[in-house]
Amino acid sequence: MKLLATMAGALALTMSLTMSLGTSVEARPSQAGPAQAGKVKAQSRSSVNTRPQHQVSNQQAYKAGKAAGGRQQRDVVVVGNPGHGHYDNGHYNGPRDWDDDDNEVLEFIGKTAAVTAGVSVVTAVIGEVVKDQPSGCQPANIGGQQYLNCNGTFYQPVPNGYQVVAPPQ
Amino acid sequence: MRTMILAAILAATPAVTAPAAAQTPAPQAGAALDPEAAEALNRMGAYMRTLKSFEVKSDATFERVYENGQKLQFGTVTTYRVKHPDQLQAEIATDRNQWKIFYNGKQLWLVAPNSSKYTTFSVSGSVADVLTRARDNWGLDFPLQDLFRWGSPTATVEQPSSGFKVGDTTLGNTPVTQYAFRQPGIDFQIWIVKGEQPLPAKMVITNLDVPEQPQFVTRFTWNLNPELPSGSFSFHPSSRDQRVTFGADAAAEK
Numbered sequence: 001m002k003l004l005a006t007m008a009g010a011l012a013l014t015m016s017l018t019m020s021l022g023t024s025v026e027a028r029p030s031q032a033g034p035a036q037a038g039k040v041k042a043q044s045r046s047s048v049n050t051r052p053q054h055q056v057s058n059q060q061a062y063k064a065g066k067a068a069g070g071r072q073q074r075d076v077v078v079v080g081n082p083g084h085g086h087y088d089n090g091h092y093n094g095p096r097d098w099d100d101d102d103n104e105v106l107e108f109i110g111k112t113a114a115v116t117a118g119v120s121v122v123t124a125v126i127g128e129v130v131k132d133q134p135s136g137c138q139p140a141n142i143g144g145q146q147y148l149n150c151n152g153t154f155y156q157p158v159p160n161g162y163q164v165v166a167p168p169q
Numbered sequence: 170m171r172t173m174i175l176a177a178i179l180a181a182t183p184a185v186t187a188p189a190a191a192q193t194p195a196p197q198a199g200a201a202l203d204p205e206a207a208e209a210l211n212r213m214g215a216y217m218r219t220l221k222s223f224e225v226k227s228d229a230t231f232e233r234v235y236e237n238g239q240k241l242q243f244g245t246v247t248t249y250r251v252k253h254p255d256q257l258q259a260e261i262a263t264d265r266n267q268w269k270i271f272y273n274g275k276q277l278w279l280v281a282p283n284s285s286k287y288t289t290f291s292v293s294g295s296v297a298d299v300l301t302r303a304r305d306n307w308g309l310d311f312p313l314q315d316l317f318r319w320g321s322p323t324a325t326v327e328q329p330s331s332g333f334k335v336g337d338t339t340l341g342n343t344p345v346t347q348y349a350f351r352q353p354g355i356d357f358q359i360w361i362v363k364g365e366q367p368l369p370a371k372m373v374i375t376n377l378d379v380p381e382q383p384q385f386v387t388r389f390t391w392n393l394n395p396e397l398p399s400g401s402f403s404f405h406p407s408s409r410d411q412r413v414t415f416g417a418d419a420a421a422e423k
């Protein structure tokens with residue numbers, strides 16, 4: 001399940017980033033057995049001396065993206081949980097593990113490096129609160145939740161403004 | 170009558186076991202960081218930072234919690250070969266896949282031997298710096314980064330909020346002391362070799378972020394005189410190895 005969702009995003013990325021991964025991106029079912037147990041919800045941590053989340057560098061990525069200007073591409077960087085993944089064009093690219101498929105891992109590394117370096121334009125950071133309603137927003141009711149869809153970035157009203165949230169799936 | 174005797178035995182049992190239980194140090198409410206435990210961690214870190222080169226193999230099991238509540242165990246064997254301060258060769262072999270990593274102080278290679286693909290980044294700095302960058306900038310979480318951070322003044326090490334000595338034991342034939350620490354989101358235990366080479370021999374990390382508390386358990390095998398010929402820290406691709414590029418801009422990230 002996780003594989004299918006991310007593969008769609010990954011294929012889109014392959015084109016936008018001109019990554020050369022050979023002739024085809026084939027998905028090897030690296031987690032064939034546990035499929036019936038569902039998605040991975042959590043796992044153990046392998047270091048105690050690391051920052052628990054990815055916060056600082058994503059803020060840097062956000063600044064880099066802003067400095068680069070333009071809003072052609074909609075990348076949303078995730079601050080805080082669920083950790084060091086990122087959204088782009090509505091697809092969540094979750095963190096990769098060392099036992100995932102080679103191509104998936106390599107794509108993820110390349111994409112994350114690009115987002116961090118501000119090569120692709122970061123338009124919003126999840127969790128960020130803006131005081132004023134951004135321009136070009138359409139109200140959207142998805143799954144019983146009220147959102148504002150502002151050029152592909154989703155907001156929800158909070159007491160002190162509008163907060164960027166993960167795109168509803 | 171029989172029932173009554175049994176009841177009497179059961180009633181007596183707690184009184185018998187209580188003194189034995191008291192011998193096991195238990196974490197107390199509001200317990201602080203025992204200076205002896207803190208010193209053991211500092212001494213281990215300081216010793217590790219004196220090593221000019223080393224090879225360490227970690228044989229680890231870790232757990233994943235699935236949506237249906239099942240907790241499954243997997244294995245990872247990680248080997249780090251290190252020349253201080255900025256040369257690293259690593260092999261990460263999971264149950265499903267294998268990676269090789271080379272870092273020569275100027276260039277880092279990530280190699281996927283099964284598909285003969287690799288990628289490379291221009292980076293510099295200490296091994297700890299590069300592992301931080303790998304995590305923050307490329308979303309790549311190397312196992313056991315602690316090995317490069319304990320005792321390092323530049324490390325973003327959070328002092329554990331509590332810790333105590335559990336006791337002395339042996340692992341194999343090696344005398345060790347077991348310590349237990351707590352810090353936000355994590356409980357960890359470490360078995361440190363007794364004597365003049367206080368290296369970690371075993372470690373358990375318990376993730377407290379989720380109720381299932383998945384654990385990472387590893388034993389370490391140390392070699393303090395590894396053979397590391399020059400060239401060990403660079404990847405020399407063969408003709409069948411295929412380089413994966415992400416565009417010049419991404420590779421040249423700051």
